[in-house]
Amino acid sequence: MVNGYPNIKINGTTNGHIHKALETEYGHRYTYELLLETVHYIRNRVSFTPVVGVICGSGLGSLADCLVNPIEIPYSTIPHFPTSTVKGHVGSLVFGHLSGLPTVCMKGRFHYYEGYPLWKCCMPIRVMKLLGVSHLIITNAAGGLNPSYKVGDIMLVKDHINIMGFAGNNPLQGPNDERFGPRFPPMNQAYNRDIIQLAKKVGEDMGVENRIHEGVYTCLGGPNFETVAELNMLKMLGADAVGMSTVHEVITANHCDMEVFAFSLITNECVVQYEANNEPNHEEVIDVGKQREGLLKQLVSELLKRVFENGITSGKIGK
Numbered sequence: 001m002v003n004g005y006p007n008i009k010i011n012g013t014t015n016g017h018i019h020k021a022l023e024t025e026y027g028h029r030y031t032y033e034l035l036l037e038t039v040h041y042i043r044n045r046v047s048f049t050p051v052v053g054v055i056c057g058s059g060l061g062s063l064a065d066c067l068v069n070p071i072e073i074p075y076s077t078i079p080h081f082p083t084s085t086v087k088g089h090v091g092s093l094v095f096g097h098l099s100g101l102p103t104v105c106m107k108g109r110f111h112y113y114e115g116y117p118l119w120k121c122c123m124p125i126r127v128m129k130l131l132g133v134s135h136l137i138i139t140n141a142a143g144g145l146n147p148s149y150k151v152g153d154i155m156l157v158k159d160h161i162n163i164m165g166f167a168g169n170n171p172l173q174g175p176n177d178e179r180f181g182p183r184f185p186p187m188n189q190a191y192n193r194d195i196i197q198l199a200k201k202v203g204e205d206m207g208v209e210n211r212i213h214e215g216v217y218t219c220l221g222g223p224n225f226e227t228v229a230e231l232n233m234l235k236m237l238g239a240d241a242v243g244m245s246t247v248h249e250v251i252t253a254n255h256c257d258m259e260v261f262a263f264s265l266i267t268n269e270c271v272v273q274y275e276a277n278n279e280p281n282h283e284e285v286i287d288v289g290k291q292r293e294g295l296l297k298q299l300v301s302e303l304l305k306r307v308f309e310n311g312i313t314s315g316k317i318g319k
């Protein structure tokens with residue numbers, strides 16, 4: 001290791017000046033050692049090891065209310081943690097038990113449009129991994145592109161399109177530390193298929209199967225909502241819902257070998273016609289989150305119970 005970066009060998013020898021260049025470019029990034037400082041701070045305040053992580057999307061922070069005996073730690077007090085700046089994202093880690101499982105909830109996430117680079121947006125995922133989290137539930141508010149989706153529906157994410165990645169913006173850019181994961185992680189089984197199947201079953205048992213879909217999520221950088229032409233392009237590409245988060249989090253979580261389950265709450269129908277005069281807005285997004293919080297809490301609690309009852313550790317084919 002050189003200053004927290006693995007020694008990169010080129011033609012069998014390590015190359016000092018390349019390290020120097022990478023350090024100038026990427027030296028501000030979180031190293032493994034720096035994240036251990038964050039983990040150490042948290043471990044001194046929480047006596048149990050969380051195995052489940054939940055990222056609460058816009059207006060969905062109340063998912064953290066499901067935790068029994070909660071311990072809340074504001075991001076602003078945690079060493080090296082970014083802070084939340086968006087309405088509907090409180091900005092704290094909440095530890096407690098959910099369906100009997102030791103859990104940590106991120107009440108508020110970080111977005112690219114807040115000015116954070118993607119690697120910074122995803123820093124808490126590596127912290128969760130180092131704390132002991134093996135299963136990550138990622139939630140978001142999203143616009144429905146698929147014409148069969150209605151406001152208040154839930155889309156179980158089966159895949160994503162990494163639009164920002166198309167332009168070379170990826171949370172894993174820069175020197176790779178193998179202690180987190182491989183340089184070239186696969187992404188074709190990024191979403192645990194067994195957990196998706198279980199979530200569908202939970203939806204059926206709750207009698208809401210007609211409000212639950214499986215689809216493809218895509219993330220743009222935001223903060224503006226999309227133009228009509230952009231939405232029609234995304235539809236043609238195969239996206240069913242559009243948002244401003246999640247994709248980079250999923251990539252980071254898969255890189256460090258977490259089991260990932262993600263769902264979108266459809267908070268608005270995307271406007272794909274020039275004749276329409278309705279416009280999306282963040283207040284509506286948060287309101288729909290509040291309206292559906294009961295359903296989402298029930299879904300997440302019941303799902304987690306069944307995931308661990310069924311011992312789901314990998315949804316990958318053949319594993």
Ligand SMILES: O=P(O)(O)O[C@@H]1C[C@H](O)[C@@H](CO)O1
Nearest residue numbers: 057058140141244245282285
């Ligand atoms: O954090 P998420 O992805 O749930 O938030 C969505 C995307 C924007 O941050 C915001 C727009 O209303 O909601």
